[in-house]
Amino acid sequence: MSAGGVAGLRRFLVARPAPVVVERCDLCAAELPGEHGHLVRPGERALRCACRPCSLLFDAERVGTDGAFVTGYRTVPDRYRRDPAFTLTDAAWDALQIPVSTAFFLLDSTRDGVLACYPSPAGATESELGMDSFDDGVGATRLATLLRPDVEALLVRRPRDGGTGIDGPAALRCVSECFLVPIDACYRLVGLVRTTWKGFDGGAAAWAAIDGFFADVRARARDLRPDEGVPTR
Template identity: 60%
Template sequence: MTGLRRFLVEDREPPPPVEHCDLCSTPIPPEHPHLVQLDERRMLCACGPCGFLFDNPGAGAGNYRRVPDRYLADPAFTLSTTDWDALQIPVGLAFFLHNSARGTVVACYPGPAGATESELGLAAWDSGIGASALATELRPDVEALLVRRDPPACLLVPIDACYRLVGLVRTHWRGFDGGAEAWRAIDGCFDELRARAQTLEREA
C-alpha cells in the first residue's frame, strides 16, 4: 500500500500558483485589488494595504490608480443598430474607456488573440453611446463601458472585468465565429456582471 500511495500522490494535480502583490511581493488571495499604471498602461495586482494606499489619487506621483469595485446598469439605456454601426466596431462586443494620457476614448474588442484596440474613427461616440447616462459616470483609465450588440447590453464595470472577459474569449474561442462554448462563457460573464450591477440613480 505504501508503494501505491506514492503513485497516487505523484498523480495529483499540482496546486495552483500563489499570486503576489506586484508592489511588495506579499502573497495575495484570488480576489484582490488591481492598480493601473498610467505611464505603461499596465495592470498590477495589489495586496489590501497597497491597494488602500493608492485610494489616494496623489499616491505614487499620480501614476497609479486603483481600479474601483463599481458595477452600474441603466435600465433606460437603448442601443440602436444605427448607433452601433456608426461606431464601426467590426464585432458585436466591445468596451470603451477614457485614456487620460491620450485625452480620448479608446475602443477595444476581445478576440482569440486578446484585446484589439480599434483604429477606426469614433466620431459617433459623442452622439451615440457616449451621450448615455452611464458614459458620463466613467472614471478615466479604471472603468469602462462594456457593450454588447446582440442581445443589447451596456454596463459600467471596472476595467479588470473587461480583461477577465478577454481571457475567457481567448480560452474558449474556436473557429471563425467563436463556437457555442465561447458564447456560453460570454453569456455567463454578462449574467454575472448584471447580477453585481446596481441601478444607476438619476437626478430628479
C-alpha cells in the same frame, strides 16, 4: 449524489486538478486571495495585482501631489452599474465601425478621445474614436458622465449580427446592454475569449464562458439611479 455515483464519475476525470497558483501582490509580494484589487498606470495596458494596503498606498489620486511621492498608479474601483434606459440604434453602432457585438470603451488620460476595444481570439483590439461618434451613440448614456479615466470602462453587448465575429446565441435573446465596469473586468473578458475561442464561430465552450461572464456582470451591477450621472440628451 451517492458514493457510487461519485466513484463512477471519477473514472472519467482524466485531467489532474490544476496546481494551486498563489497570486501575489505585484508591489509587496504579499499573498493574495483569488478576488483582489488591481492598479493601472495610465497609458499602459496592463494590470498590477495589489493587496488592500498597496491599493490604498499607491493610488495617485489618494496620495496626490502633496503626498510623499507620486506613484503614477490608479486603483481600479469595484463598482458595477447598469443603465436600464440604454438604447443604441444600429446606425450609431455602425458609425463606430466595430465588427463584433461586444466592446468596451475607455478614456485614456494620456490621449485625446475614446478608445474602443473589443475582445478577439488574438487578444484585445483597440481603435481610437472621435468624441462625436462616441457622444452620439454609446456616450449618450448617463453612465458616460460617471466614467473614470483609465480605471473604468463602458461595456456594451449588442444583439447578434448574424453569426459573424464573437456574436453568439445569448446575444440573440437580449437587447443592447450597457454597464459601467472596472477595467479589470474587461481584461477578464479578453482573457476568456482568447483562451476559449475555437475556430470561426467560437464554439460552445467560448459562448458558455462569455455568457457566464455577462451573468456575473449583471449580478454585480446596480441599476443607475435617476440622480446619478448627468442627462446627456
